[in-house]
């Protein structure tokens with residue numbers, strides 16, 4: 001299915017950045033779940049553009065639940081959420097309509113949709129469509145939290161500034177996740193946070209943009225979730241992560257850093273401490289595509305925002321002549337601080353879907 005993800009907990013997203021509204025249809029929610037709107041809105045708030053480090057397009061992202069919800073509880077039928085677009089400046093895109101933005105989806109959208117796509121603001125390819133994704137992820141997160149599962153991320157690196165890494169010790173990691181989940185700028189080290197802000201603001205002043213790396217963790221996930229090959233936990237989570245605009249790389253555990261290590265250095269010794277555990281967690285909580293009960297550890301690379309104000313080389317899509325592009329409009333000088341909650345949201349969607357698959361199999365056959 002093209003615009004839908006999930007087998008048991010499925011989300012279908014729709015809308016364009018400059019259309020009337022964007023939204024999501026969620027299927028697979030049980031009847032009788034009391035939605036914690038304060039929790040859901042707090043997650044929505046973390047994606048919002050704030051200050052000089054974000055786009056100046058301000059949207060309230062108010063959630064209008066139009067189906068599947070009655071008197072504070074889910075009904076068990078498809079839950080549809082609409083989010084109105086209220087602050088568009090479509091004129092910014094008129095003059096440069098034929099000039100394909102380097103690194104954005106203007107060219108690929110044009111080829112795929114034969115020129116019928118809504119080009120304003122990147123249309124359906126806009127980061128704006130991650131707002132309904134966060135709404136769906138917040139609902140999934142609420143369900144997971146009731147099962148004791150905790151998900152969170154921090155900005156491990158923004159351009160050249162590094163945060164301290166997540167703690168390896170589980171109790172400390174849990175504290176850090178809880179701290180990040182109440183922070184607006186998800187950085188552990190306050191000095192690094194300030195340096196990141198400065199670097200983003202400096203890039204913005206130059207008409208440029210920066211990217212970075214998010215580090216995420218999933219805690220208290222039981223062992224045994226996932227499938228051996230095509231639906232391995234890595235496959236399912238990276239499928240979702242690569243759906244987020246501007247994500248260009250994902251790694252689990254040591255990831256690419258495995259390349260120059262000996263097996264004897266990076267094999268995770270198995271121990272028993274009330275339950276089966278590993279002494280180290282280089283594999284990021286997953287073996288054979290299946291969770292092993294240790295924290296699931298993921299890194300995600302977010303590229304610098306494609307729409308920059310410096311002059312760029314491109315072509316006119318009608319004439320194919322080489323032209324210069326100077327954009328107008330309101331863009332994020334960095335995406336990473338807003339994408340962090342989108343990453344948490346898609347991880348929650350993926351984990352809930354996999355847990356529901358597992359429990360459906362066990363319930364029916366055991």
Ligand SMILES: Cc1cc2nc3c(=O)[nH]c(=O)nc-3n(C[C@H](O)[C@H](O)[C@H](O)COP(=O)(O)O)c2cc1C
Nearest residue numbers: 104105125126127245246247306307331332335338
């Ligand atoms: C939360 C969020 C905000 C974004 N803001 C912008 C933006 O202001 N300007 C822009 O050009 N791209 C922005 N992007 C990224 C583009 O949407 C994305 O790079 C583009 O759709 C091309 O997709 P790709 O980078 O995955 O290839 C944003 C992405 C996210 C997740």
Ligand SMILES: C=C(O[C@@H]1CC(C(=O)O)=C[C@@H](OP(=O)(O)O)[C@H]1O)C(=O)O
Nearest residue numbers: 017055057121122126127128329330331
């Ligand atoms: C509006 C949001 O982000 C937008 C993401 C985006 C893009 O190209 O991805 C481009 C800009 O929007 P516009 O269509 O107005 O140029 C950003 O402001 C949002 O995330 O809510």
